[in-house]
Amino acid sequence: MNLQQLRYVVATAEHRTMTDAARSLYIAQPALSRAIRDLERELGMTLFARSGRGVVVTAQGRRVVKLAREALDAVHEIEGLANQTVPTDAELRIASTPSLEPGLAGRLLPAYAAEHPGVRVHIVRCDGRDGVVSAIRDQRADLGLTDLPVPTDLITHPLERQEIVLISPPGLELPNPVPMGRLHGMRLALPARGSMRRRELDAMFGKYAVTPVVVLETDERNGWLNAVRAGQASLLWYRGMAEQAGRAGLVVRSLDPAVRRVIAVVHARRRLPLIAQDFLATAEKGTAA
Known part of the structure; x- marks a missing residue:
């Protein structure tokens, strides 16, 4: 052999x-x-x-x-190993969902760049978790940043738990936190029917016996925010996007009971390039800190 x-x-x-x-x-x-x-x-x-x-x-x-x-x-x-110097054209490709990209760009990338200035990081923007999984499988990205769960053919490295919040147009009379029962009959913008994220939200609605009024079904995040800005609907999204929503004049409230998702770095079941291994080490070190 x-x-x-x-x-x-x-x-x-x-x-x-x-x-x-x-x-x-x-x-x-x-x-x-x-x-x-x-x-x-x-x-x-x-x-x-x-x-x-x-x-x-x-x-x-x-x-x-x-x-x-x-x-x-x-x-x-x-x-x-014959040449320990990182090539000037070294590139690390990281797939990310739009909702998690601000945290990636604002926290993880600066820490990595400080230790590895010779590596250029390219963010592969993906439309949701399914897009991140596809980018990894198709080898368009070395690593992915997404919420769990993902298919078992990928390896996961959990980083943090992020809260899902209700983002609404101003003027709605709602407490903070919002009891799950108040979602019944609420006008919501939701992911497209059949998508993994939509199935998870539908499971949550079923668990708490609530049926929202679906105003918009799309995986286009700008469409969600536009519907909320126009006063047409509310939106369930990550706390990490609360700053963006606040700048747009929207109101952010927690849910009761709280709902959180695990955010992780994921990759294929194969030996990673050294620059990707270094990024994982930086991310996990930042989480431990």
Whole structure:
């Protein structure tokens, strides 16, 4: 077994066809098939099963692919040790939801930049938690900042618990905190039906036997705020956005009982680049402080 065979295994698992994998590796398809067969014979196991015009990773193959990725990542990291200087074009990509980006930009990034001035951080703006998960899976981002839960194929590093509050137009006669029962019949702007966040809110409404009047259903956050500014509806959002809402002349109230969500840094189950590992260490150090 050698590193070249491991690269072939990973490429075949990612592309799901020998033809596409061979094209990505710039080798002939028969050469790739032969190398895979040789490795399977050496290991005494079947890594890929034929399925139509493509291949499917077997149960044993999934384990081998996972270890192969880890081995290749480790080799890449070892090679990087030859030069400890961070390249001038080093870039860390962090996916974030709009509601959590202000905290990322205002607190985590300055602390990281102070320790790693040579790294450029690019924020991948995503429309909600589902967008962050997709950015990680598609390798458009190294790390993601979102609320939990996320699918189990991602690793999570919880940072803090953030309160969900009610943001309303001025003039509503409501106590602070607002009892959950007062949400019954309240005009609300909500995420799109079927989205993960909407399902969580619907579960909360069901738990407290309340049925709001849905004025707007969208995942566009500007649409939510515009509806509240226009006096058309109220909005359930994170406490971290309260400052923005206050500047817009809106009223922020807590809920009773309080509702909080865990905010975490998430990433794929693979060895992270060193600059991403450093960001995690900075974030967790800031949380501990």
